[in-house]
Amino acid sequence: MFLDVPGIGRAKGFLTLIFLSIAGCGGGGGGGSSPSVTANVQSVSVQAKVTDAAVAFSPILLTAMNVPSSGLYVSGGTTTSGVASLSPGRFSATQAEVDVYFKNPYTLAPKTYTDTVELKVCTDQACASQIAGSPITVGVTYVVAAVSGTSAPTVALSLTAIKAQALPTDVSTPAAPSIGMTIQNAPSFPITFTLTSSSNGIASAAFGLPMPSGVGSSGQNNNVAVTYRAPSTLAAGVYQDTITITACLDPACVNPLVGSPQTIQVTYQIGNNLPGPNGYTVTTVALQANDMVWDPVHSRLYASVSASSASSPSTIAVIDPTTATVTGTVTLGAEVGRLAISDDGQYLYAALKGAATIRRLLLPALSSDITINIGIAPQGNALETWDLQVAPGSPRTLAVARTIPVNEPQSMGIVVFDDATARPTIAGINAQGATNELAYLQWGATTSAMYSEGQSMIDTLSVNSSGATVTSSVTDGPDGKVHFYNNLLFMDAGTVFDTGLGQVVGQLPSTGEVDRTVIVDGGLSRIFRLSENGGTYSYLTIYDLKSYAVLKSFTVIGHTLGFWTPAFVRWGPNGLAYVSQDGSIVIVAGPYLTS
Numbered sequence: 001m002f003l004d005v006p007g008i009g010r011a012k013g014f015l016t017l018i019f020l021s022i023a024g025c026g027g028g029g030g031g032g033s034s035p036s037v038t039a040n041v042q043s044v045s046v047q048a049k050v051t052d053a054a055v056a057f058s059p060i061l062l063t064a065m066n067v068p069s070s071g072l073y074v075s076g077g078t079t080t081s082g083v084a085s086l087s088p089g090r091f092s093a094t095q096a097e098v099d100v101y102f103k104n105p106y107t108l109a110p111k112t113y114t115d116t117v118e119l120k121v122c123t124d125q126a127c128a129s130q131i132a133g134s135p136i137t138v139g140v141t142y143v144v145a146a147v148s149g150t151s152a153p154t155v156a157l158s159l160t161a162i163k164a165q166a167l168p169t170d171v172s173t174p175a176a177p178s179i180g181m182t183i184q185n186a187p188s189f190p191i192t193f194t195l196t197s198s199s200n201g202i203a204s205a206a207f208g209l210p211m212p213s214g215v216g217s218s219g220q221n222n223n224v225a226v227t228y229r230a231p232s233t234l235a236a237g238v239y240q241d242t243i244t245i246t247a248c249l250d251p252a253c254v255n256p257l258v259g260s261p262q263t264i265q266v267t268y269q270i271g272n273n274l275p276g277p278n279g280y281t282v283t284t285v286a287l288q289a290n291d292m293v294w295d296p297v298h299s300r301l302y303a304s305v306s307a308s309s310a311s312s313p314s315t316i317a318v319i320d321p322t323t324a325t326v327t328g329t330v331t332l333g334a335e336v337g338r339l340a341i342s343d344d345g346q347y348l349y350a351a352l353k354g355a356a357t358i359r360r361l362l363l364p365a366l367s368s369d370i371t372i373n374i375g376i377a378p379q380g381n382a383l384e385t386w387d388l389q390v391a392p393g394s395p396r397t398l399a400v401a402r403t404i405p406v407n408e409p410q411s412m413g414i415v416v417f418d419d420a421t422a423r424p425t426i427a428g429i430n431a432q433g434a435t436n437e438l439a440y441l442q443w444g445a446t447t448s449a450m451y452s453e454g455q456s457m458i459d460t461l462s463v464n465s466s467g468a469t470v471t472s473s474v475t476d477g478p479d480g481k482v483h484f485y486n487n488l489l490f491m492d493a494g495t496v497f498d499t500g501l502g503q504v505v506g507q508l509p510s511t512g513e514v515d516r517t518v519i520v521d522g523g524l525s526r527i528f529r530l531s532e533n534g535g536t537y538s539y540l541t542i543y544d545l546k547s548y549a550v551l552k553s554f555t556v557i558g559h560t561l562g563f564w565t566p567a568f569v570r571w572g573p574n575g576l577a578y579v580s581q582d583g584s585i586v587i588v589a590g591p592y593l594t595s
Contacts, residue, residue, distance in 0.1 A: 201239025297345025
């Protein structure tokens, strides 16, 4: 009978021996016939997917005839392309099983692996004398298939870029956002995760939660925790780091998950100045401003300052953006809200808060000119100015979007004024006082067309000597300001609307931040977009005006935008300025903006 030899285990490598003693039992060797052996298969074929934890072994059954009383011995060897080992299996008086074990599928690249198993049956333990039928050669084919499409394991990160800024004097380091990692179609065995990172500006990067343990589920959410180096340990400048995360089915990463490796680009800026020919400088003017406009004729910014400002309250401040200094102020006897300026630099229009009044001032002296009364609501409610804009090429014509100052904006239509005289037709309001939500307004190329945005609608208005009338409305996205250039409207949310076609024709790529407002500069053929990340920094993105491709982007320290639409202007050859949530005027200037 076949007998297992003690101490025999799995044998690897060609010609490694497996010994089984086969002793004669009950006339198996009678009649003087010579022993012989046969196998039940000439070839073995198995298949598996790379996501399988293992594949079943394949048995090769040897049957011996005329076993001598001294017994028989089996030795075996195999190539190891896909075969892991051979091992003795079950045995009886005339049969012995040799099991072929395979390498785990997830450790192999998808392809077909071929091996040869050679088994020798001998009358001696050294296997010098083989019996008839020996050696036995069995071909092995092992097909490992890839998994693709919706069934493939994937890895994805919630963020692939993070940015932070700090001043060298800051005591604490900026907080980094939590970066979520999601695994889809996880296999039943543990996935191998690795994380490496540079350390120019970051102190550490690590997995913040335990990694998946291989439960075969989907949507496993984990995070990556990033900490920054202390600002006081770094010189002023921009520090770039890369975090690389690999997720693989096997430790050697023969089979990475779809999406692996994932990289996170980390930008950490110390200071508010980026030197060099493509650099920029960020400065602030400590005013609590309500609004701001740029006067290209006199090269000045005008800001309406809140009554609660610690500096120059309830004034209109004149600001030199090249030096970030207030060069003069004027008071109007009340707090000023919205501002508008004529394109010839002749007039500044200032809407008083809490009053249905707009004051017109002569520039550059800011001397008083006329007072414009915007009227009252049909129900008798007091009105305020929500938005206003001077007509192109007509400095004495002003459009005003009125609102009831409760839960603003509650639109009370758009009125066109010539000096202090209102044209009788009010856009968006009927005899019963019902109104379109005409919140933000924008003149077109001439004084005969105007556009407005409110309640997620883009309204087209026709303007004549009688006033303004809504002629069409198209559904838009989130509310925001309207910016006209070359018969296109660029909305703060990034929507591009063709005024000739009367439809949306494009969309600026999202920054991944909370996008607030845009500026269109036809001379530079660029779009400037102002965004924020929810509290840590402001974010400037520059797009190509024709293709909408992102040309460059950078962050600005502090003075975030919050949940409002800020004043945002282009000034000078390479300057931008905006009003932050705390009212500070943030001035950005440098060749980086225009290079």
